[in-house]
Amino acid sequence: MLRERPAAAAARAAAATVSGLAVGISEVWRRYGPVTAVAGVSLDVAAGEFVSLLGPSGSGKTTLLMMLAGFEQPQSGRLTVGERDITRVAPNKRNVAMVFQRYALFPHMTVAENIAFPLRMRRIGRAEREARIRRALDMVKLEAQAGRKPAELSGGQQQRVALARAIVFEPPVILMDEPLGALDKKLRQHMQIELKQLQRRLGATVIYVTHDQEEALTMSDRVAVLNHGKLVQLGPPRALYDQPADAFVADFIGEMNLLPGTVRAMTGELCTLAVDGGTAVGMAASNSDGQLASGKPARVAVRPEHVELVAASGAAQDGLPGQLAEIVFNGATTAMLVELAGGTMLRADISTRSSLAGLHPGSPVVASWAAGAALVFPGAA
């Protein structure tokens, strides 16, 4: 399946022709003793693009960001901003802004002084400086707090100051290291939207590190998923969601049922598997090249919203038989947790309005889905 890749390439090419390449990461390696933190990552970010580096802790995403900021050195590979090679450039000469997880506001300076800092470093004249600070404060709605010290501000306000300080000198690229990680959920969601709007308004290029896949999907133009220092998949959120490159991405992004089984038959791309006493179908994943053959172990990945449930009729039915274990009301949808015959749990999200009447915990059910809605990855878990 090659659907995702040409699309991403086209988007990238389009962005590049409009405003050029903003950041280039090519074949970057970083090892710490026996541990490889970043293993040959290559990634191009177009100007104005919002790209998230997503992965679990230890996946290398933060190391990659620190290398872009200049606080870590790659052992090999090349980093560019625009046309400029910054691989060996000192952090203060990179002209790349960074928003830190804990904001890193200077506690001995007022909000205005914090924001003035990068302008002073660039010897921008007083009048121009004042004007820019006012604009930045206005943009993050903190005009009233200009004279306060960071310790007198709330977490969200501090976050906005950090943002204002990063955008005020109009850097070509803004790096963000889990900038919303320290906020509570509600404020975080609010700030996600605010941040995204701000980025659009400024047309800023943002590289955003997060371990929160929801946040990455919400905000990014493209998401780079990292695992064990490798770039596993790069693409728009929708492509990642619909066409995960491997079982890791499938599992990491969104809700996913990953059911282990054995391949029974291959018909072109269509794969039939034996799973937990039943039969499941799915399309072979794009990188499974020939590894799916009859008798081989595999996993089928299907999103809960694609699973259909019917009450077991007693007659032979296609699908996976099981018993409804629990019904969880989630608002618009209702999660049905099914214990399959072999003991594996399967989740189905059913529209609450159409939720199946008459089913209750203990009811025998059969789960199935359209073959095109599921992906089959080779290998056991």
Added chain:
Amino acid sequence: MTLSRRTVLLAPAFIAATSLASAARADELESTVVIRTTGGVFEAALKRDFFEPFTKATGVRVIPVAASAGEMLAKSRAMQESGRVEWDIISPQYDDLPNLAPLLMDLGDCTSIPNISRDGVPGTCGRWGELYLTGAELLAFNPQAFPQRKPSSWNDFYDVEVFPGRRALSNTGVPWGMLIQALCADGVPREALFPLDLDRAFRKLDTIKPHISVWWRTGDQSQALMRSGDVVMQTMWLGRAYASRRAGVPIEWTFNQSVADFGAWAILKGAPHPNAAKAFLNFYMENPEAHTAFAREMGYTTSSRDGQALLSPEDKEGLVATPETFAKIIHIDPAWLAANRAPALERWNRWLAA
């Protein structure tokens, strides 16, 4: 445990009994006596020549306590003020005895210490103490630096044209010797020294100050200066000069215009073991051979006439051991010192630090 329970229980009764007995017999010896020393080799020599023989002869145990001169005076005074005197015998400057009289037991004409009149050099009985050793602060020099003519007085020390070379004076907080030396160098006859003319002394000192390379702070340091050849002449304590000579350092000294560095044994007023203390003062004058041994080793002669007589002619020459040498030594007037100590020291400090 060598002490049995019964002994411990009986101890207070025993002490009570002995104190009753001492009340009955005022001259009975106590079992210990506490004597202040300067510690180090001095204490070792005292132990060997006097403390241990004293214990052997009388059964009184000597407890030596090391303290610097300053600590000795400060502690003696503190003990007196708090009413808890723990020491028996201290060893202050002989010439300072009258000024310390309030702290010390009055020995009168020393009839209670009969050995003094038997063997003591003239002046051994100092009313508030017993002369114990005789040294001097004097002009010491390296004879190799002066092959033609050796310095023989403080005039020569102050004459940097005829006697060139690096010189040292002392910075120990006790400037009296140097004030006297300066006046001698300026031609004041010894009978006319006191009261010291401080203005004149400091004027003379001003002339030599730029030529002083080192202001030594300890006796050890003064020896090191001679040993290393760092200075060619300096003011020095006899004991230190003598020790340098014994160690093979080229050094000579003159008693001309030297200033007394005499030590005394003195019993503190309210001493806890007064009888043993007096007995020690008497025993000190008992054995001339001990004095000879002590003088040869330490470079300080003692107050024993017979002990001095036993010294070799060479030692007699170098030490304060003949009536002629004895007569050359200048003594500080205690009355002048008592009246002028603080302001003179203030002035000295200021002059030195300027």
Added chain:
Amino acid sequence: MSVTTVTDLPAGPAVPAAAPALRGRLSLPLSLLLVAPLVLLLAWAFFLPIGRLLLTSVTEPTLTLTNYRRLITQPLYAEVILRTVWISFACTAAALLLGYPVAALMARPGRVVPKIAAVCVMVPLWTSVLVRSYAWIILLDRKGVINTLLVQSGVIAKPLTMLYTDGAVLMAMTHVLLPFMILPIYSSLRSLPVDLPRAAANLGAGRVRVFFAVTLPLSLPGVFAGCLLVFVMALGFYVTPALLGGPQTLMIATLIGQQATELLDWPFAGAISCVLLVLSLGMVITFKRLLRLDRVVAHD
């Protein structure tokens, strides 16, 4: 994620941005009980004798201010106090200049270098001042290690006079007091989040500007504490000036010692001590005020 369980709800309230450190609180009676032994010890072994000494300075021989009048009218004392303050000040400045880089080295991330630096700072603390002062004598003597090296290597023809000078005292005092400068600065540098200098560099500040704009101002509480410690301790220094100083290096503690042991003039010694005490307390108050100003700056 694979099948979610019911409990996989949004994460609980995130840690607030500036979570205040948890500070243990003890009840007042318990706190008083805990400090009581120290207070009693200080009262008995420190305040009582000091108080008595200071009292004698105005009550002996009679109720009088003579002792203080003497302090003022005799120029020696003003000169020595001034010199003591000057030497203490120079010593503080030297300790700051030498100590700050060491503290910075110790606060660096990493294992080996900071550990070695820490050992180098701590070991002298366990050695007596006397021993360290004698070590300087061996180094600085005319026939000492440094002169021997310099003369033998032909750098100088005649040995330099280094011992018994103000310079020797300053050097040795700085050496002895250095740990008291380094440790507070180290502590304040350690509590400085590594993100702050990084942020400054990221925003365009070179090493020097990062230091002066961020690191230095945020380590000021440690700098003040170190300066205060060193200055006040230097004011009362006795052994080192006595051993290494020349005739000019007369410090106030030496004068107090002279009055107490040579002249047995305790009331006057008390009066000089009182001046030293007032000087030290004055410094403490001044620095405390500086620190209070700094509290606004503190990164909590």
